[in-house]
Amino acid sequence: MDNSLKRLVVLISGNGTNLQAILDAIANSVLAVRVVLVVSNHKTAYGLQRAASAGVPTLYFPLKPYRDAGRSREDYDADLATQIGNYEPDLVVLAGWMHVFSPVFLDRFPHRVINLHPALPNTFSGTEAIQRAYAAYRKGEIATSGCMVHYAVPEVDTGQVITQEIVPFKADDTLETYEARMHEAEHQVIVAAIRNVLA
Ligand code: GAR
Numbered sequence: 001m002d003n004s005l006k007r008l009v010v011l012i013s014g015n016g017t018n019l020q021a022i023l024d025a026i027a028n029s030v031l032a033v034r035v036v037l038v039v040s041n042h043k044t045a046y047g048l049q050r051a052a053s054a055g056v057p058t059l060y061f062p063l064k065p066y067r068d069a070g071r072s073r074e075d076y077d078a079d080l081a082t083q084i085g086n087y088e089p090d091l092v093v094l095a096g097w098m099h100v101f102s103p104v105f106l107d108r109f110p111h112r113v114i115n116l117h118p119a120l121p122n123t124f125s126g127t128e129a130i131q132r133a134y135a136a137y138r139k140g141e142i143a144t145s146g147c148m149v150h151y152a153v154p155e156v157d158t159g160q161v162i163t164q165e166i167v168p169f170k171a172d173d174t175l176e177t178y179e180a181r182m183h184e185a186e187h188q189v190i191v192a193a194i195r196n197v198l199a
Contacts, residue, residue: 005034006198009089011097012040016047018095018116021187022194023054031191033198037087039080041099059083063099077105084109091197095190098127100156113152114197116190118182120146120164125157130179137169144168147186149193163193 010019019038025031038051039059051058061083066076084092085108094101094115106113119129123145124136133145148164150157165185169178 002034005032006090007036007088008033008091008093008194009037009039009084009087010035010051010093010095012038012045012047012095013042013098014045014047014096016045016050016096017183018186018190019047020050021191022093022095023050023056025191025194027054031194033091033194036089037084039084039097041097047096074102074104077102081105081108091194093190093194094152101152101154103154106152106154111151114149114162114193115152115157115159116147116149116186116193117157118145118147118186119157120144120166121148121150121161122158129157130182131175134169134173134175134178137173145182147182147189149189162196163189165189 035056040048048058092113124132136142144166146166150159150161153159167182167185
């Protein structure tokens with residue numbers, strides 16, 4: 001194990017194809033970093049299996065017990081920041097993480113939390129961005145969409161942009177074909193952003 005490598009903690013909520021793109025880039029020597037922890041807020045997130053297959057430690061950290069105990073989002077954010085802090089990350093990567101972090105979390109890792117979003121800056125923030133962009137294209141409201149990685153701030157899916165890529169619509173696109181192309185672009189953009197930030 002090369003201890004001089006930069007340390008990444010990756011947060012996911014689902015399939016984890018972007019986590020896989022990061023792990024593949026490491027395996028192929030495209031990225032010289034170590035993923036020291038993968039966190040999921042969902043127990044069944046397939047990304048947890050991807051992490052385990054790559055020998056990466058995992059942490060399942062759900063919000064529900066906090067809600068059930070009447071504790072706040074800030075309590076959850078503070079405890080998760082402490083857990084992640086124990087792994088001394090150089091960079092925290094939100095790769096399909098579907099919680100919005102409060103300053104309680106973000107202030108623990110200043111300028112070290114980046115977020116992937118499947119839309120261009122200042123468009124379609126929040127969930128189901130690809131579906132909403134595709135619907136807007138079909139209605140003739142937009143001509144293109146894309147994806148980006150940006151520094152995370154408390155406002156959802158905004159913050160200084162690190163990398164972005166336009167993903168053009170094609171006349172015969174279905175939501176499924178467009179979504180597949182968007183995910184391919186995301187897998188490039190997330191790796192480029194990590195290289196960029198850690199360079
Ligand atoms: C990605 O499309 C990512 O951009 C999106 O969740 C998906 C996760 O896919 N994130 C957001 O919408 C954040 N607002 P994955 O689990 O296969 O990497």
